[in-house]
Amino acid sequence: MGDTETRSAGRPRSTEKDAAILRAALELLASHGYTRMSLSQVAAAAQVSKSTIHLRWKTKADLLTAALAAVRMADAPPPSGDTRADLTAILEDFAATVERVNGMALIGTCLAEEAHTPELLALLRERTVLPRRALLRQVLEQARDRGEIRPDADPEAAVSALLGPFYADYMAGRSGRTGWAGDAVDLVLAGLDAAGR
Amino acid sequence: MGDTETRSAGRPRSTEKDAAILRAALELLASHGYTRMSLSQVAAAAQVSKSTIHLRWKTKADLLTAALAAVRMADAPPPSGDTRADLTAILEDFAATVERVNGMALIGTCLAEEAHTPELLALLRERTVLPRRALLRQVLEQARDRGEIRPDADPEAAVSALLGPFYADYMAGRSGRTGWAGDAVDLVLAGLDAAGR
Amino acid sequence: MGDTETRSAGRPRSTEKDAAILRAALELLASHGYTRMSLSQVAAAAQVSKSTIHLRWKTKADLLTAALAAVRMADAPPPSGDTRADLTAILEDFAATVERVNGMALIGTCLAEEAHTPELLALLRERTVLPRRALLRQVLEQARDRGEIRPDADPEAAVSALLGPFYADYMAGRSGRTGWAGDAVDLVLAGLDAAGR
Amino acid sequence: MGDTETRSAGRPRSTEKDAAILRAALELLASHGYTRMSLSQVAAAAQVSKSTIHLRWKTKADLLTAALAAVRMADAPPPSGDTRADLTAILEDFAATVERVNGMALIGTCLAEEAHTPELLALLRERTVLPRRALLRQVLEQARDRGEIRPDADPEAAVSALLGPFYADYMAGRSGRTGWAGDAVDLVLAGLDAAGR
DNA sequence: TATGAATGAGTGTTCATTCAT
DNA sequence: CATGAATGAACACTCATTCAT
Structure with missing residues (x-):
C-alpha cells in the first residue's frame, strides 16, 4: 500500500x-x-x-x-587485531552456528544429493563455507603482513587446517569437544611460526 | 550315515x-x-x-x-618407522579409499540419516573412521616415545588435525588438492615439535 | 465481494x-x-x-x-395394526434386503473380522440389526398393550425368536424357504398367546 | 515298525x-x-x-x-427321554462348543468365503450344522410319536426355531444371554403344543 | 520325505505434480 | 493469487507357491 x-x-x-x-x-x-x-x-x-x-x-x-x-552466514564478530583471538572467535562462531541449525545433517544432505542435485552443495559452499573461509584467510593475511607467520605459508591450506578438526571430530563422534578451536589455532600458528624450524 | x-x-x-x-x-x-x-x-x-x-x-x-x-578399511600399508612417511601414507590411503567408494556421498547419507537411522553413522564410525584414527594414533605414540613430539600432546586432537583438512577441502570444493596430506603432516609435526616454541 | x-x-x-x-x-x-x-x-x-x-x-x-x-435399512413398510401381518412384512423385508445386498457374505466378513476390525460388526449392528429389531419390538409391544400376547413376555427374546430362523435356515443350506417368516410369526404368537398354557 | x-x-x-x-x-x-x-x-x-x-x-x-x-461334532449328551431337558441340553452344548472354538469367527469366515471357496461352508454344514440338527430332529420326532407335539408340525422349521435365537442374539450383541436355550425350547414346545390353539 | 531358498504377483500407502474452481 | 481435488508412479513389504538340495 x-x-x-x-x-x-x-x-x-x-x-x-x-x-x-x-x-x-x-x-x-x-x-x-x-x-x-x-x-x-x-x-x-x-x-x-x-x-x-x-x-x-x-x-x-x-x-x-x-x-x-537464502541462507546467509551471520555477521562475523568484529576483528580485534589479536590473531589468535580472532581466529578462535571465528571458529567458535562456526561451531555454534552448525549446532544451532542442525548443520551437519544439512551438510550431509547436500553431500548425499551431490550426484543428483549438485546445486545444493554448490549453494552451501557459496553462501556459508567460502565466506567463512574468506574471514579466516583475511585474519591470516594480516598476521602474515605483521610478520607473525611465515610469508610463504599457503593460506588456503592453513584455513583447511583450522576448520578441518571440527569435521574430523564430528565423524569420530567427538563432537562438541571444548577447546578444539583453541587447539587448532595453536597448532596452525605454531606450525606457521615465522621463526620457522 | x-x-x-x-x-x-x-x-x-x-x-x-x-x-x-x-x-x-x-x-x-x-x-x-x-x-x-x-x-x-x-x-x-x-x-x-x-x-x-x-x-x-x-x-x-x-x-x-x-x-x-561389511565395509572394511583396506589393509593399511606397513609402518616403516619414519613418522612423516607413515602418517602421509595413511592419509593418502584414506583419500584414495574415499574417492574409490564415493565415500563423501556415503558419509553424507549417514550424516543426513543420523536422526532417522543412527545405526548407519554408528557403523561407518566403527568400521572405517575409528580404525583409521587408531592407526594414526599408533604412529604418533611411537613418535612420542622416540621423543619426536612433545609428550604432553593430545593424540586425539592431533589425529583430527591430520584428517580434518581432507573434509574441509572437500567442503570448500578443493578436493583432490595434491600435497594436502604432506602439508597436514608437516603442520602437525611442526606444531607438536618436541622443541616446543 | x-x-x-x-x-x-x-x-x-x-x-x-x-x-x-x-x-x-x-x-x-x-x-x-x-x-x-x-x-x-x-x-x-x-x-x-x-x-x-x-x-x-x-x-x-x-x-x-x-x-x-452408509448402509441404511430401507424404509420399513407402514404398520397396518394387524400384528401377524406387520411382523411377517418386516421379516420378509429383512430376508429380501439380505438377499439383495449379498448380506450373508457381508455378515460373514464382519464376523470373521471381529477380532481384527471390530468396528465393522459394530456398525452393522448399529445400522441394520438393531433398527430392525426395534421395529419388531415396537409391533410386539403394541400387541401386548392390546392384550394379544402375555404381558410378562420378554420382547428381546421374542425378537430373536422371530429373526433367528432365517440365520439357522441359511446355515443349514435351507435359505429361501418360503413361508419361513409366517412360520416364525405363528410360532412366536402361539407361544406367547395371552391365554397362556 | x-x-x-x-x-x-x-x-x-x-x-x-x-x-x-x-x-x-x-x-x-x-x-x-x-x-x-x-x-x-x-x-x-x-x-x-x-x-x-x-x-x-x-x-x-x-x-x-x-x-x-477333520472337524467333528463332539459326542452329544445321551438322551434322557425328557423332551424339554434333552432339547435344552443339545442347545447348551451347541452354544458352549461355538464359544470354545471361536465358532462365530469360523462361521463368519465360511460365509465370507462362500463365493470364493464354497467347500468351506459346505463342510461346516456337513460336519457340524446338519448333525446337530439331526439330533434335535430326533428328539422332536420322539416327542411327536409320544403325542407331546402336534403331528403336522414341520420338524425342520422347529429345529431352525430352536437354533435360530442363538445366531440372532449374537448378531444383536446379546451373545451369552443365560436362559436363551430354555426360552427357545419353551417357545417351540408351547407353539407346537399338541392341544393346538 | 523334508527342508530352506527363491520367486512373481500383489498389498496398502505416500508423494510430487497437475487440474479445476 | 490461492486453494483443494485428482492422479500416476513409486515404495517397502507379504504371501502362496515352486525349486534345488
Whole structure:
C-alpha cells in the first residue's frame, strides 16, 4: 500500500508466504533430509497449500535450492587485531552456528544429493563455507603482513587446517569437544611460526 | 550315515547372491542415498528378486546396515618407522579409499540419516573412521616415545588435525588438492615439535 | 465481494466420486470379503485413482467402515395394526434386503473380522440389526398393550425368536424357504398367546 | 515298525505332522480368518516347514478344506427321554462348543468365503450344522410319536426355531444371554403344543 | 520325505505434480 | 493469487507357491 512501483496485474504474491515457505523448507531439509521431507510438510509448517508452493517454485529441487540460497552466514564478530583471538572467535562462531541449525545433517544432505542435485552443495559452499573461509584467510593475511607467520605459508591450506578438526571430530563422534578451536589455532600458528624450524 | 557334521537341511543359501546384494546395496547407497535408492534397484542390480533380499534382511534399514557393516578399511600399508612417511601414507590411503567408494556421498547419507537411522553413522564410525584414527594414533605414540613430539600432546586432537583438512577441502570444493596430506603432516609435526616454541 | 456465504476455497470434492467409491467398496466387501478385496479393485470399479480414495479415507479400514456406515435399512413398510401381518412384512423385508445386498457374505466378513476390525460388526449392528429389531419390538409391544400376547413376555427374546430362523435356515443350506417368516410369526404368537398354557 | 502292511517306498509321511498341521490350520482359520492367516503361521505353529504343508495339500484352500473336514461334532449328551431337558441340553452344548472354538469367527469366515471357496461352508454344514440338527430332529420326532407335539408340525422349521435365537442374539450383541436355550425350547414346545390353539 | 531358498504377483500407502474452481 | 481435488508412479513389504538340495 502506498507502493507506486510498477507491478504485474492481479493480487501480488505475499512476501510473507515466500519467507515462511523458505524458512519451513530449510528447517525440514536440515531435520529430515532432502528425500525424506515432503512438500506437504513444508506446506503445513508454512500454513499454505501445496499449490502455493508450486506456484512459486516449479519443483521440489527448485524450492530447496531457493531455500539454501537464502541462507546467509551471520555477521562475523568484529576483528580485534589479536590473531589468535580472532581466529578462535571465528571458529567458535562456526561451531555454534552448525549446532544451532542442525548443520551437519544439512551438510550431509547436500553431500548425499551431490550426484543428483549438485546445486545444493554448490549453494552451501557459496553462501556459508567460502565466506567463512574468506574471514579466516583475511585474519591470516594480516598476521602474515605483521610478520607473525611465515610469508610463504599457503593460506588456503592453513584455513583447511583450522576448520578441518571440527569435521574430523564430528565423524569420530567427538563432537562438541571444548577447546578444539583453541587447539587448532595453536597448532596452525605454531606450525606457521615465522621463526620457522 | 555316520557323518554327523552339522549341515543344515534344505537348499543352501547362495553366497554369491549374498555378496551381490550387499555390493549392489552399498553402491546404490553411495550413489543415490538412503531414501532415494530402492530395494527394486538393489534387486535388479544384484540380479535377484526383491523377496530374496527380504529373506535375508527384514527391512531396508537392516540391509543397508549390513552393507555398511561389511565395509572394511583396506589393509593399511606397513609402518616403516619414519613418522612423516607413515602418517602421509595413511592419509593418502584414506583419500584414495574415499574417492574409490564415493565415500563423501556415503558419509553424507549417514550424516543426513543420523536422526532417522543412527545405526548407519554408528557403523561407518566403527568400521572405517575409528580404525583409521587408531592407526594414526599408533604412529604418533611411537613418535612420542622416540621423543619426536612433545609428550604432553593430545593424540586425539592431533589425529583430527591430520584428517580434518581432507573434509574441509572437500567442503570448500578443493578436493583432490595434491600435497594436502604432506602439508597436514608437516603442520602437525611442526606444531607438536618436541622443541616446543 | 459482499457475498460472505461460506464456500470453501478450491475445487470442490466430487460427490459422484464419493458415492461411486462407497458403492464399489460395499459391493466388493460383500462379494470378496475384507481382506480379499483390494483398494485397487475399488478404485477400478469406481473409475477413480487409488489416491482419490486415500484423499477421503486414510486407511482401508476407514473406507470400509464408512461404506458400512452408509448402509441404511430401507424404509420399513407402514404398520397396518394387524400384528401377524406387520411382523411377517418386516421379516420378509429383512430376508429380501439380505438377499439383495449379498448380506450373508457381508455378515460373514464382519464376523470373521471381529477380532481384527471390530468396528465393522459394530456398525452393522448399529445400522441394520438393531433398527430392525426395534421395529419388531415396537409391533410386539403394541400387541401386548392390546392384550394379544402375555404381558410378562420378554420382547428381546421374542425378537430373536422371530429373526433367528432365517440365520439357522441359511446355515443349514435351507435359505429361501418360503413361508419361513409366517412360520416364525405363528410360532412366536402361539407361544406367547395371552391365554397362556 | 512291525507294520507289515503294504506301503509306498521311502520314508512314510508322519501322521503326527498331518495332525499338527490340521490342528494349527483350524485354530488360525478361526482366529484370523481365511485370508488373514498365512501358511507361514501354520508352519510355525505346527513346527514344520511350509514345504511340508504343500507336500500334503496342494493349495491353501485344499489345506483349509481338509482342516474343516477333520472337524467333528463332539459326542452329544445321551438322551434322557425328557423332551424339554434333552432339547435344552443339545442347545447348551451347541452354544458352549461355538464359544470354545471361536465358532462365530469360523462361521463368519465360511460365509465370507462362500463365493470364493464354497467347500468351506459346505463342510461346516456337513460336519457340524446338519448333525446337530439331526439330533434335535430326533428328539422332536420322539416327542411327536409320544403325542407331546402336534403331528403336522414341520420338524425342520422347529429345529431352525430352536437354533435360530442363538445366531440372532449374537448378531444383536446379546451373545451369552443365560436362559436363551430354555426360552427357545419353551417357545417351540408351547407353539407346537399338541392341544393346538 | 523334508527342508530352506527363491520367486512373481500383489498389498496398502505416500508423494510430487497437475487440474479445476 | 490461492486453494483443494485428482492422479500416476513409486515404495517397502507379504504371501502362496515352486525349486534345488
